Amino acid sequence: MEYTVQKLAELAGVSARTLRYYDEIGLLKPGRIRTSGYRIYGRKEVDRLQQILFYRELGMPLEQIAAVLDSRDFSRLETLKEHRRHLLKKQQRLSQLLTNVEASISAAEGETVMNDKAKFEGFKKRAVEENEAKYGEEVRRKYGDAAVDRSNAQFLSMTEEGADRIKRIEEEMFTALEAGMDAGDPGGEAAQQAAALHREWLTFYWDSYNPEAHAGVADMYVADDRFKAYYDKQREGMAQFLRHAIHVYVKK
Amino acid sequence: MEYTVQKLAELAGVSARTLRYYDEIGLLKPGRIRTSGYRIYGRKEVDRLQQILFYRELGMPLEQIAAVLDSRDFSRLETLKEHRRHLLKKQQRLSQLLTNVEASISAAEGETVMNDKAKFEGFKKRAVEENEAKYGEEVRRKYGDAAVDRSNAQFLSMTEEGADRIKRIEEEMFTALEAGMDAGDPGGEAAQQAAALHREWLTFYWDSYNPEAHAGVADMYVADDRFKAYYDKQREGMAQFLRHAIHVYVKK
DNA sequence: GTTGACCTTGACGCTGCGTAAAGGTGTAGA
DNA sequence: TCTACACCTTTACGCAGCGTCAAGGTCAAC
Known part of the structure; x- marks a missing residue:
């Protein structure tokens, strides 16, 4: 079963403009294009649109929906x-x-x-x-995310003790990172202290620890602009330095 | 109990920017302003914000939320x-x-x-x-609204017979309105035919008919830009003409 | 061939904020 | 009293996700 824009729009309860926009941003490409230029959507696209609408229902930004749907391990x-x-x-x-x-x-x-x-x-x-x-809850669980958690704790009135402890560890970690960057040695005492604190900080999110995952988080911090910005807002280059420190740390 | 911007924002789960924006557009004014310029919100504003958030939850545009909350018969x-x-x-x-x-x-x-x-x-x-x-569901029920209903019928797969009948009546009404406008007489046969068809069209929404309400709808068509635009898109001046025709009709 | 519904692209505009800058205010601690 | 930090103000730019419109091409039924 194939659909042109309006037909699919009616089926799904969205506007034709929405479908064209999704094509434009690469979120939902038509299955094929007629010689006339008409967009034609098939089974695959219908299924993908359903997924899009479920995520949209949750308020997920379109760019992120695309990232999730396009990831290698999508099922x-x-x-x-x-x-x-x-x-x-x-x-x-x-x-x-x-x-x-x-x-x-x-x-x-x-x-x-x-x-x-x-x-x-x-x-x-x-x-x-x-x-x-x-x-993304999954991202949070995998990688930790101070900005989201501070925000959530704020809203949910997390216990004072728990919130304070997270905050303290993070502050100590930033202090240690600053000292480590001053010393310019990712393997130095201050930097390794920061990495250890970072590990402790992650225990709030992880049930168990393993060095590979820790290193993976560190890589994520540099690769993902949101995380990178969070750390580099403290001091330029901090995300990269933290990554280095953690890679040294997990090799011990 | 009084709140400054951030405190109320935290309490309600919105951003401070949102509250400033709501102040700016007149949706939620602070209870008072300190000499320093600080916005101070009190009990009344808390209650109003709650109402705003309930309406926002439904997707109602802010301007309309304000209209509803500011209306005379608000309770x-x-x-x-x-x-x-x-x-x-x-x-x-x-x-x-x-x-x-x-x-x-x-x-x-x-x-x-x-x-x-x-x-x-x-x-x-x-x-x-x-x-x-x-x-607004209330607006729809009171005044009828072809654009919304066509849209809804489209989505909900309303029975073909019902949808066709609404459509036919509306088309005949527009035809009669055109003829009436050509004749230039709101009391003429064609215009009165249009008014009668409009009445029939309204029976899809009303449990009972009364001339005063019919006249009220006609007034609404001219007063509210959304309705006016719908009719005037057919032909310039049609909303006004229909109103005249209906006023003549209800006096019989 | 005609007509009307549908398609395309391109473009402007809007709602409801998020973010940042520049500078003022309030309060606790030294 | 001074300092530091959290919070406040206004101003302003920008954005996501479309809605709407115009101009012109396509498709299918009559």
Whole structure:
């Protein structure tokens, strides 16, 4: 079964403009193009559009959707299972919103009292969800991500102790990195201290540690602009230096 | 309890920039401004922000949110009940998406077969939801709205017979309006025929008819740019002419 | 051949912010 | 009192993800 733009748009509940835009940015290319120039979409494209719409439902930016779908280890089945997990979480949040609105109705009818924090239950989870969609829960788990976690902790009122500990470790790590960069030696004491702290910092996300994964994270920091920017904002070249320090560290 | 920008932003799960923007567009003004220029939000603003976030959750444009919240007959309790209705509908759609993803998983595991249409169950409802949030379900019910309904029917595969009938009546009405405008007489046979057809068209949305409401709709067509544009796109001045014709019609 | 629905490309514009710069304010600690 | 840091302000640029429109070509039914 093949579709031209409008037909597929109707089928999927999107606009034809959206499909052309997705073609333009390379997110969803037509299966083939007629000599007339018409875009023709087939089974593969239909399936891919479904995946796109599931991710879009979560608020994931289109560029990232493309990256996920184009990655080497993409599997339709695994991705559908992931969608299911996300949708179940979204369902929980919706239940929270419903609880919130019921409580707000009671308060408005004068039956109960509601504090300001409770009035926003569910909305903060939306912020978290969008953060996760943007940065990817998988990415976070694999590589750690201070920006997202600080943001999430802020919203979710993570325990003070836990949040403080993460913060302290990170600060110490940055201090050690600065000293290491001053010394200019990725294998020096300060740099290796930073790498160890980084390892400790990762334990908040990992169930178990292994050096290869640690090195992989370090590579990611340099390869991915978001991470690189985070560290280089502290000091130019810090992401690269940290990567070097970690590579030395994991070889011990 | 009072909040500065960041504090309220954290509480509500939005950004400080968002709050400044809402102030800028008049959607959410601070309760007061310190001599320093700092925005200070109080209880009233907290409640209003909650309402804003509920509407935002539905995809309603900010300008329209402001219009609703600023209308004379705004009532916090009634609005909360409306939010509840919307959230319940959204919950249904989420259930559909979950059903869809389960079916897709079965299909991907080779257990079942899934047609293309089913792959997009739930996503089309999203389009409908956003249309309703944008145009307002209440507005639709009160005044009828061909553009939204055609769009919705398209997505929801409304029965062919019903959709055809709406379409036919509308076409006949436009034809009669053209003839009436050519004759230049809102009270003439053609114009009155158009008004009668318009009344018939409205019966798709109204449980009962009354002339005052019909006249009110006609006024709305001229007062609201969206409706005016829809008719004037057919022919310049058509909205105004239709209004005249209807006012004559309802006086009989 | 005609007509109307659909297709293309190109282009402008919009909503709702994110980000950054420059400079002022508030508060706790030395 | 001074300092440092977190927070505030305004201004301004830019962007994602389209919606809308124009001009012109294509397709299929009558």
